[in-house]
Amino acid sequence: MRRRAGAGGGRASPARAREATPASDSPSLSSSEPEEVSDTVIRDAAAAAAAGMPARKRGAAAAARAKMPRLESFTDMPDYLRDNEFIIGSYRPQQSPWSSLRTVWGLHNETGNVWTHLLGFLLFVVLALWFAYHPPAPLAMTVEQTEHLWGRVQGKFSHLRSDLAQLEGRVAGGMHALSDRVSNLGADVLHGMHLDAVAAGLSEGLHGLQEGIQHRAADLQHGIADGYHRVSAALNAQLQEQLSAIVQWPMPRWPVYVYFAGACVCLLTSCVCHLLGCCQRHISQIVWRFDYAGIAVLIVASFYPAVYYAFLCQPFWRNFYLITTTVAGAAVIAVSIPNHFQATHYRTLRACVFSALGMWGIVPVAHQLCVYWDVWAIRYAFQLDVLMGALYLMGAAIYASRIPERWMPGKLDLIGHSHQLWHVTVVLAALVHYKAILVLLQWREASGGCAAQLHAHVPSVLRAIKAGAGEALAIDQVWQNLSAQLHQYVGVPAAGAPSFGVLPTAAA
Secondary structure, eight states: OHHHHHHTTSOOOHHHHHHHSOTTTOOSOOTTHHHHHHHHHHHHHHHHHHHHSOOOOOOHHHHHHHTOOOOBOGGGSOGGGOOOTTOOSOBOOSOOHHHHHHGGGSOSTTHHHHHHHHHHHHHHHHHHHHHHHSOOOOOOBOHHHHHHHHHHHHGGGHHHHHHHHHHHHHHHHHHHHHHHHHHHHHHHHHHHSOHHHHHHHHHHHHHHHHHHHHHHHHHHHHHHHHHHHHHHHHHHHHHHHHHHHHBOOSOOOHHHHHHHHHHHHHHHHHHHHHHHTTSOHHHHHHHHHHHHHHHHHHHHHHHHHHHHHHTTTOHHHHHHHHHHHHHHHHHHHHHHOSGGGGSGGGHHHHHHHHHHHHHTTHHHHHHHHHHSTTOHHHHHHHHHHHHHHHHHHHHHHHHHHTTTTTTSTTTSSSSSOHHHHHHHHHHHHHHHHHHHHHHHHHHHHHHTBTTSOOOSOHHHHHHHHHHTOTTOBOHHHHHHHHHHHHHHHHTOOOOOOOOOOSOOOOOO
16 A cells, blocks of 8 residues: 555655656756766865965976977978987977077987987086196107117217317317427427536426426316316207207197097087977078088097197198098088988988098008007007997998887887987097097107107006106106217217206197
8 A cells, every 4th residue: 555655646755756856847956966066176175275385496497398398299290300200209399499499408309319419518528628737648768769869869969079079189289289399398498508507496497397287287177177068068958959859748739629629519519409400491401501510520620639649750641631631521511511411311321421531531540550550559549449430330320220219119219219329329439539549649748759659558658657667768867868878979078967857849
């Protein structure tokens, strides 16, 4: 009955009455509206709480990242910004130059390209400052080198030896003539005087004659000693003058600063170009020309210290290699300027052109090996240059083949793709070449430029000089040996070597 009453028109419960009421006639909310109300209340409460909290302080880098535009994919980019189809995402959209420069703090597929060369630029600035305040290597020679140097100097004093020999002959002849005149005068006096007068004045005369001879002998001795001192001082002065024309110490360092400038120009230009590469088409085309020009500048600047120090004693070949390399670098820059050279399908050609300019370095390196194969510094610098060339070629091959991102498209968009690896090899190769430059510079400074080639292991010779052991000689010892040989050669006793610290630097 209760069921029948409930079903048949009996009084319904309030709940059932509300369920039976149509939604259009009831002022109450639908079943989904309570959830929406609760979400709105939560959001409003969160906003109110956030408004009352102090703002979190962010640095400039964080603020710049917050303002970074949304990154896009390869297919969304305009044609001139599509360079590597294996890098799928993390592209910066086209933007103004100022906005592009601010992306240095952001994370995108150019971040690694920018920072690999920006850090390399800062590293070379630090190395240049260290090099500017680093003292030169001490002049170091062996006994054999001193003998070789004496052979070069000896011919300069042959005329002094003949002049002194003639002077000695004239002095000896004068002394003999004076002695003969004194003897003849004594004989004449004895012959013209009576025997008793001679006997009476003999004692007094002999005493006076003895004193006169002693005074004249002392005067003559002092005069000869003063003359030898003057001649010895003149010899030392001429020896120093001759050595200054032969010995270059310290070496001119401007070629090393040329290399530092070239490395800094290349690395900083590359960094800026990768930042501005996402600008408008005409700006992008201009900046990439500077990027290729910076590479050519680095290659040419690498030649200057290596060629200058290796061919220091051969001015013709030194100037020939420096001029031809500079002209070739200018030609490469001229080829890189046209717009069509920036096209993607010229990627391999670009790598080949710059690789050819770098491989031109094989010619002077092979030349210096033929001339100075017995010199340790040349062989060691050659090994370092081989490593440098291998790094450059490996980087160019990686860049041209787009490895490893072609094996994992989209996986290496941010870090590890071919362009970043190429940048790393460029910095490493530049550091290796800097080490080779230091080896050549140390060798030339220890050898006194072209004075006498130091064939031995240069660091070992310098350590021997510092320890005072072995046959290695410092500059003061070299001077004493040469001065003694010079005085013995011309037949003049040494009057003491002057203080001889630093040789005057010969003109570069």
